[in-house]
Amino acid sequence: MAPEIAIIGGGPCGLTLARLLECKGLDYVVYERDESENSTRTGGSLDIHPETGQRALQEGGLFEAFQNYARYDDTVLTLADKSGKRILQMGQGRDAPEIDRRELRQILLDAIPKDKIRWGHTLKAATLGEDSRPVLNFANGVVESGYKLVVGTDGAWSKVRSLVSQSTPKYTGRSYLESRISRENPYYPTMADKAGAGMFMTVGSRKLIVTQRQGDGSYRTYFGLEVPENFFKDGGIDIQNLETARSTLLSTFFADWSDEYKDLIRHSTDPRAWPLYSLSAEGLEWKSAPGVTLAGDAAHLAIPNGDGVNLAMTDALDLATKIAEYGIGSVDQAVREYEADMFPRGAETIRDGQMMAKIMFSEDPQPFVDLMTSFEAGAE
Structure with missing residues (x-):
């Protein structure tokens, strides 16, 4: 008998939904584009909040497994200006531990029966059949239909989204150039001494540098730039040539930044372009359609603001809870x-992302300091 629910996408959102459906005795299948769980696509570090991401893990019986990887010493945030002056440090002891995306994914995968995941299934298109229910067309030639519910957890460029909404992500005018400092890098001891635990952020001249410690002790760095959408494709920075990419960053973007940042650029490796896109808060809602819905970035892609994975896992928890409450016969x-x-x-997280980007790409760090101070005051 075919499963009644299809989940498109095996990221944290889709796998959290799968685990929660498993716990509630609801049948499902996950379609994932990766060829196997050993995919090398890993991603960065995620902070998991108590009322959202942690709650979903608790409901799924996975909080103890999460605790085995949770890094509570990496909750600290250090803020500096482009001269290297440290301005603010906060977050010590905050109940929002970090975990690598790879580790979170493995925790979820280990809690889902292996026969519930179809690897190597990249969704090419989703259409409506004669019964007005979704038909799934995969790049490998497989066509599937007949599900009571299809849930698009397939990220920013969701193919399921077109069944309920005409909204598409728009470029925000900002991009990250991601890079790494591995433990084997000769600059690593200096990096560990200067950045330490958690996240080290520098804001200035409408640019930023964010460095974050990962679970293996290495550092992942994001150079935030205001550049055209196709900047990296059109040769603005040739990320295929490491030395050329470093030279462009040094001469064009960070020439007047302090030597510690220039040294970081000179030693950074494995550059990857990450243009930032967002959906519109105003066009977010759609008329509910039979047999289909969205969750996570597929539903409300926002500029990174610290809530993305937590909101996605909350979506998964809420949806699984509603399905269990009404039963599959009343899934719509x-x-x-x-x-x-x-x-x-x-819509709120999209607006928060826009606000956060404006502050993080400021001329100096003061707006960010003011924002953090307001958060602390509100928590008292």
């Missing part, structure tokens, strides 16, 4: 109630 009612709660929080 469950979806309508889920979406009614998801739309406002999705």
Whole structure:
């Protein structure tokens, strides 16, 4: 007998939903584009919040497994200006431990029966069949249909989204150039001494540098730039040539920054372009459609603001809870109630991302200091 629910995408959102459905005795299948769970696509570090991401893990019986990897010493945030002056340090002891995306994914995969995941299935298109229910067309030639519910957890460029909304992500005018400092890098001891635990952020001249310690002790760095959408494709920075990329960063973007940042650029490796896209908060809502819904970035892609994975896992928890409450026979009612709660929080995170980007790409760090101070005051 075919499963009644299809989940498109095996990231944290889709796998959290799968685990929660498993716990509730609901049948499902996950379609994932990676060829196997040994995929080399890893991603960075994620902070998991108590009322959202942690709650979903607790509901899924995975909090103890999460605790085995949770890094509470990496909650600290250090802020500096482009001269290298340290301005603010906060977050010590905050209940939002870090975990590598790879480790979180493995925890979830280990809690899902292996026969519930179809690897090597990249969704090429989703259409509506004669019964107005989704038909899934995969790049490997497989065509699937007949599900009571298809959930698009397939990220920013979701193929499922077109079944419910005409909204598409828009470029925000900002991009990250991601790089690494591995433990074998000769600059690593200096990096560890200067950046330490957690996240080290520098803001200035409408640019930023964010360095974050990973679970293996290495550092992942993001150089934030205001550049055209196709800047990296059109040769603005040739990331295929490491020395050329370093030279462009040094001469064009960070020429007046202190030597510690220039040294970081000179030693950074493995550059990867990451243009930042966002959906519109105003066009987020859609008319609920039979047999289909979205969750995570597929539903409410935002500029990174610290809440992305937590909101995605909350979507998964809320949707699984509604389906269990109404039963698979009334799944469309469950979806309508889920979406009614998801739309406002999705729009809020999109607006928060826009606000955060404006502050992080400021001329100097003071707006960020003011924002953090307001957060602390509000928590008292």
